[in-house]
Amino acid sequence: MAVGISGYGVYIPRLRIKKEDYAKAWGSFSASGVAEKSVMGFDEDVLTAGAKVARRALESVPLGPEKVSRFAFASTTAPYLEKLLSGTILVSVGIPNTVLTSDHTTSTRAGTEAMLAAFEHVMGSPSGKAVVAVADAPKASMWSPVEHPLGAGAAAFVLSGDNLIAELEGHASYASEYFGERFKPRDDSLIHDLNVKKFAEGALISNTTKAGSALLKKLNRKPEEYQHVVIQQPDARAPGTVAARLKFTDAQLESSLVSKDLGDLGAASVPVALASALDSAKVGDRIMVISYGSGAGSDALSFKVVGDRRPADKVKMETDRKEYIDYVKYLKIKGAIV
Amino acid sequence: MAHVSVPMYWRTIPQRYQMVGYKCKKCGAVNFPPKGVCKYCQSSSDFEEMHLSGRGKVHTFVLISAGGAPPEFAEQEKAGGQYPVAIVELEEGPKVIGQMAETDPKTVKIGMPVKTELRKIYTEEDVIRYGFKFVPA
Numbered sequence: 001m002a003v004g005i006s007g008y009g010v011y012i013p014r015l016r017i018k019k020e021d022y023a024k025a026w027g028s029f030s031a032s033g034v035a036e037k038s039v040m041g042f043d044e045d046v047l048t049a050g051a052k053v054a055r056r057a058l059e060s061v062p063l064g065p066e067k068v069s070r071f072a073f074a075s076t077t078a079p080y081l082e083k084l085l086s087g088t089i090l091v092s093v094g095i096p097n098t099v100l101t102s103d104h105t106t107s108t109r110a111g112t113e114a115m116l117a118a119f120e121h122v123m124g125s126p127s128g129k130a131v132v133a134v135a136d137a138p139k140a141s142m143w144s145p146v147e148h149p150l151g152a153g154a155a156a157f158v159l160s161g162d163n164l165i166a167e168l169e170g171h172a173s174y175a176s177e178y179f180g181e182r183f184k185p186r187d188d189s190l191i192h193d194l195n196v197k198k199f200a201e202g203a204l205i206s207n208t209t210k211a212g213s214a215l216l217k218k219l220n221r222k223p224e225e226y227q228h229v230v231i232q233q234p235d236a237r238a239p240g241t242v243a244a245r246l247k248f249t250d251a252q253l254e255s256s257l258v259s260k261d262l263g264d265l266g267a268a269s270v271p272v273a274l275a276s277a278l279d280s281a282k283v284g285d286r287i288m289v290i291s292y293g294s295g296a297g298s299d300a301l302s303f304k305v306v307g308d309r310r311p312a313d314k315v316k317m318e319t320d321r322k323e324y325i326d327y328v329k330y331l332k333i334k335g336a337i338v
Numbered sequence: 339m340a341h342v343s344v345p346m347y348w349r350t351i352p353q354r355y356q357m358v359g360y361k362c363k364k365c366g367a368v369n370f371p372p373k374g375v376c377k378y379c380q381s382s383s384d385f386e387e388m389h390l391s392g393r394g395k396v397h398t399f400v401l402i403s404a405g406g407a408p409p410e411f412a413e414q415e416k417a418g419g420q421y422p423v424a425i426v427e428l429e430e431g432p433k434v435i436g437q438m439a440e441t442d443p444k445t446v447k448i449g450m451p452v453k454t455e456l457r458k459i460y461t462e463e464d465v466i467r468y469g470f471k472f473v474p475a
Binding site: 043047 | 355418439457
């Protein structure tokens, strides 16, 4: 049975800060290719953003929340370290209390991890309807250059076996052991990074290219058979590096390169970028998706576009709707002044 | 000391997260939040639960500035500046009070269309209290 994406929704918080404001405050801006980034408001978090995109994704089908049979939530920036997260969104959106929910939180790969967990549900139950909501706004110390690229965004997908926009053709994963790049020690809510750049880049390239090439081999595909390639965007340069290793071109990345205007969206990076590729994809196009999470692992998913129904709120519209703040306001909103 | 205890806040989740209203079976008016006896006909306590659209129009509003915010909202005012609080007349009839988000305080007007969405209201005892705010529709 064919399964895939039946609807999706995105949300980008409207606040933006420009790289020039960082340069003024710190003398430099450590996020390659990022011109500005999105910032959540004081009264928002990944659960309020997750509720918003879950609702938008259901409206795009349209599908009533009472029809949902599986719910998965993903973020690296949960407001609680212990407490169910999916329940907040489930109750707000009106998804039945009786569905299996799951929270995926420990790396930026969590977004695709949640999608694959939800796909397993719809593959196993032909009339199943799964909602996957991914929202993130990663946090690090303002003293660390690791903080510079961190943005905010959210995307949700309705996965099922009918009314498809994009059919899942196959997937592959790769997990391995790395450490020292992007981690949170047990008792800290901020990202640490030992900033060994070549080592971290090696981990990213190794895991993503192994997942990506395994999927190409499994499907017996050549890189040029894809019109869109979506790769994890810790900044706006990394996806190009990974793409080149897999013999993909910059042109194939173009429809999904959201990080130059939004920054690093963490677990929501690939989901928002996939929504951006879907916004402009034509029926018959193929989309390769490759996520990455430190520590380290990668998921690759291949989609074929089969429908031209699109949601009302496109990634481009959400990106263009913005209000600039300066660095002092940014510090206040982030709660960085104590 | 919490302004609203956790169990008391929890009991209001149908209103704060889902806009559940109560339609009087005698006079048909919608009560929000729930009342023991219908606020409108004052002669029935028989209600039917219904999900309100969350859509409505600003009936009147006030802007809360520095020093004017209740303690649980003081930090929000300091970080984000002045914020509007509105009484909104919902499509289904009831008038409801709530903060407005995503709105430049200078642009709020009586009659402007709004809808609800989930936001953080405030945090107390390390517990985040979520609930609806109004945003431009």
